[in-house]
Amino acid sequence: DTGVSQNPRHKITKRGQNVTFRCDPISEHNRLYWYRQTLGQGPEFLTYFQNEAQLEKSRLLSDRFSAERPKGSFSTLEIQRTEQGDSAMYLCASSGQQALGETQYFGPGTRLLVL
Amino acid sequence: AQKVTQAQTEISVVEKEDVTLDCVYETRDTTYYLFWYKQPPSGELVFLIRRNSFDEQNEISGRYSWNFQKSTSSFNFTITASQVVDSAVYFCALSPSWGKLQFGAGTQVVVTP
Numbered sequence: 001d002t003g004v005s006q007n008p009r010h011k012i013t014k015r016g017q018n019v020t021f022r023c024d025p026i027s028e029h030n031r032l033y034w035y036r037q038t039l040g041q042g043p044e045f046l047t048y049f050q051n052e053a054q055l056e057k058s059r060l061l062s063d064r065f066s067a068e069r070p071k072g073s074f075s076t077l078e079i080q081r082t083e084q085g086d087s088a089m090y091l092c093a094s095s096g097q098q099a100l101g102e103t104q105y106f107g108p109g110t111r112l113l114v115l
Numbered sequence: 116a117q118k119v120t121q122a123q124t125e126i127s128v129v130e131k132e133d134v135t136l137d138c139v140y141e142t143r144d145t146t147y148y149l150f151w152y153k154q155p156p157s158g159e160l161v162f163l164i165r166r167n168s169f170d171e172q173n174e175i176s177g178r179y180s181w182n183f184q185k186s187t188s189s190f191n192f193t194i195t196a197s198q199v200v201d202s203a204v205y206f207c208a209l210s211p212s213w214g215k216l217q218f219g220a221g222t223q224v225v226v227t228p
Contacts, residue, residue, distance in 0.1 A: 033215070033216075035216075040220075040221075041220060041221075042119075042206050042208075042218030042219055042220050042221050043160070043206075043216070043218050044218070045215050045216065045217070048215060056215070089158060091160065093160075093216075103150070103162055103165050104162075104216060105162060106152075106159060106160035106161075106162075107159070108157070108158060108159045109158050109159065111158070
């Protein structure tokens with residue numbers, strides 16, 4: 001059973017550029033979550049998918065952010081017109097639907113640095 | 116609103132000492148779930164334990180144990196006989212029944228030989 005994978009692991013970009021991150025959840029997990037973690041803080045919820053439906057978005061997810069999960073499998077998170085404040089670790093997690101409060105398993109994260 | 120407070124910013128111990136991490140939470144939900152995750156220097160969050168609001172039985176799993184007290188809204192976590200590999204940031208997290216996690220700020224544990 002492979003874990004959650006994320007690509008790329010590191011991304012350096014210049015302010016104003018667009019970036020896209022990919023998350024592959026554990027197979028057969030139908031729930032997928034995106035979080036953002038800045039230095040010295042705990043992860044903060046960004047958005048959540050159940051299958052291909054995006055069910056909730058945090059206020060942290062500005063109009064420059066968009067997430068998709070087109071076939072209910074992998075997901076992408078795109079940031080348009082990046083700003084220095086977007087520099088953070090972007091974490092993806094997945095969980096199954098067997099029970100409420102199902103444990104979320106996290107990927108290794110994508111560390112973004114905006115210059 | 117939900118909130119998780121980890122008052123300890125950093126704990127330093129010598130190997131083989133026990134380490135107890137405090138976690139206090141706030142929620143209006145009657146059904147909720149509590150978690151502990153470990154984040155080593157590599158950055159990946161590793162799941163450790165999960166507890167639901169209806170089960171206050173405290174347990175031990177290897178060198179890990181936890182003390183869940185609903186009356187004081189606390190979910191403390193203990194590492195017995197710490198090892199250098201336990202050095203990491205530990206996060207307490209709270210979720211309602213559908214799974215969005217609210218994390219605390221984390222506690223850095225430093226174990227020296």
